[in-house]
Amino acid sequence: MNLAVLGVSSSIGARNTGTENAPRALRSAGLLARLKASGHEVRDAGDQEPRPYVPDVNPAHRKLKNLDGLLPVLKTLASRVEAVLREERVPLVLGGDCTVALGSLAGAVRVHGEMGLVYLDRDAELNTPRTTPSGIADGMVIAHLLGRGEPALARLERERPLLRPGKLALLGVERLDPQEVQFYEALPSLRISGPEMWQLGGAKTAEEVLSRLAAGDERFWIHCDLDVLDGGEMPAVDFPAPGGVGLVQMRILLTHLTTSNGFTGLEVTNFNPDKDPDGEAARRVVDLLAESLAPEGPRA
Numbered sequence: 001m002n003l004a005v006l007g008v009s010s011s012i013g014a015r016n017t018g019t020e021n022a023p024r025a026l027r028s029a030g031l032l033a034r035l036k037a038s039g040h041e042v043r044d045a046g047d048q049e050p051r052p053y054v055p056d057v058n059p060a061h062r063k064l065k066n067l068d069g070l071l072p073v074l075k076t077l078a079s080r081v082e083a084v085l086r087e088e089r090v091p092l093v094l095g096g097d098c099t100v101a102l103g104s105l106a107g108a109v110r111v112h113g114e115m116g117l118v119y120l121d122r123d124a125e126l127n128t129p130r131t132t133p134s135g136i137a138d139g140m141v142i143a144h145l146l147g148r149g150e151p152a153l154a155r156l157e158r159e160r161p162l163l164r165p166g167k168l169a170l171l172g173v174e175r176l177d178p179q180e181v182q183f184y185e186a187l188p189s190l191r192i193s194g195p196e197m198w199q200l201g202g203a204k205t206a207e208e209v210l211s212r213l214a215a216g217d218e219r220f221w222i223h224c225d226l227d228v229l230d231g232g233e234m235p236a237v238d239f240p241a242p243g244g245v246g247l248v249q250m251r252i253l254l255t256h257l258t259t260s261n262g263f264t265g266l267e268v269t270n271f272n273p274d275k276d277p278d279g280e281a282a283r284r285v286v287d288l289l290a291e292s293l294a295p296e297g298p299r300a
Contacts, residue, residue: 001040001297004089005032006080007047012054012069013099013137016238018272020052023094025273029282031094031289039295045084048076056135063129064150070137071152074103078156081107081265090297092289095269097138098125101223102145104267105163106156108221112264116167116213116220117145118257120228122194122244124173126180133177142170143183165189167220169209172197172228172245194228194244202252214262222257222266224250226285236281237270247288254292261298 007023024047035042051073056065077093081104084091093104098121108115125141128149132139137153144153146168147161154161168189176184184191190212197205213220231240233247245253257263268285276282 001293001295002089003035003040003092003293004043004045004084004087005035005092005094006045006077006084007094008073008077008096008100008103009047009049010051010073010096010100012051012066012073012097014053014097014238015134015136015138017052018274019095019097019238019270020050021273022096022271023047025276025279025282026094026271026285029279029286031286034286034290035293038290038293040293043089045080048073048080061135063132063135064137064140065135066137067150067152070099074099074106074153074156077103078106078110082110085111085264090263091265091267092293093265093267095267095271098141098223098225098269099137100267100269101141102153102156102162104223104265105145105221106158108219108264109158109162112219114164114167115264116169116218116262117163118169118171118209118213118220118222120171120223120245120250121225122172122227122239122241123175123225124170124177124180124184126183127177131177131179142168167213169213171205171209174241174243197245197249202249203256206253206256209257210260210262214260217262219262219264220257220260221264222254224254224266224268225270226268227270234281234284236272236276238272247284251288251292254288255294258292259294259298263298266293
């Protein structure tokens with residue numbers, strides 16, 4: 001596979017620092033060498049300017065914090081993803097917090113038009129500035145992708161939302177704020193919770209996703225928030241928890257998805273090196289990526 005690795009050294013959309021160091025930590029854990037050893041052609045596209053979380057104490061920003069710092073990150077990423085896709089490379093985006101999905105998808109739709117999105121996350125991220133208890137943009141990502149909430153995020157210089165509900169596969173959700181429940185249950189999207197994924201297994205989950213998002217020539221992007229994994233196997237995330245998806249199950253799922261003809265790009269988010277003092281979790285992420293991306297690329 002012809003890969004380009006793009007680092008997004010940002011935690012500005014989160015509620016604490018740490019994830020902005022993930023791209024550097026994953027490179028230090030040997031990611032590029034592992035990908036090349038697996039048979040990929042790899043171009044290191046470097047990292048964006050660091051943009052760590054800072055407290056936004058402006059009372060006017062209580063319902064959406066750090067927007068001014070977040071928007072340049074997303075717009076820069078959108079242009080980078082667009083450029084990589086026009087080079088006919090597959091973007092591998094290393095976040096960063098989950099807001100990178102807005103920038104990645106914005107770049108992908110510039111090149112390929114309407115995209116599907118496979119979104120792996122323990123949290124639903126369906127809050128808006130009207131409903132959020134925290135004001136943290138990281139908890140509003142899906143809502144903004146679907147065109148709700150703050151216009152600057154919900155449109156990103158487009159007239160239409162980045163994503164239609166029918167083009168979304170929301171996988172692994174186990175944590176919902178009370179105000180998100182009604183929205184979640186009404187979504188005409190593919191929704192497979194964490195416990196349901198355990199029952200289905202990785203291969204069957206991938207089959208469900210592909211039947212919904214990748215019929216014919218339809219393309220899709222994959223977002224993987226690492227907190228969807230079992231906290232015992234992946235503790236180096238901001239909010240680890242027991243349960244979730246196992247690493248083996250995740251590898252099977254991703255392998256099936258990334259060898260599909262519609263696969264366009266992949267991002268991993270929420271890896272926090274501050275919670276990985278011995279580097280073991282970083283090595284597990286590197287193994288997961290190297291083993292989930294087939295060198296020959298999507299099947300014809």
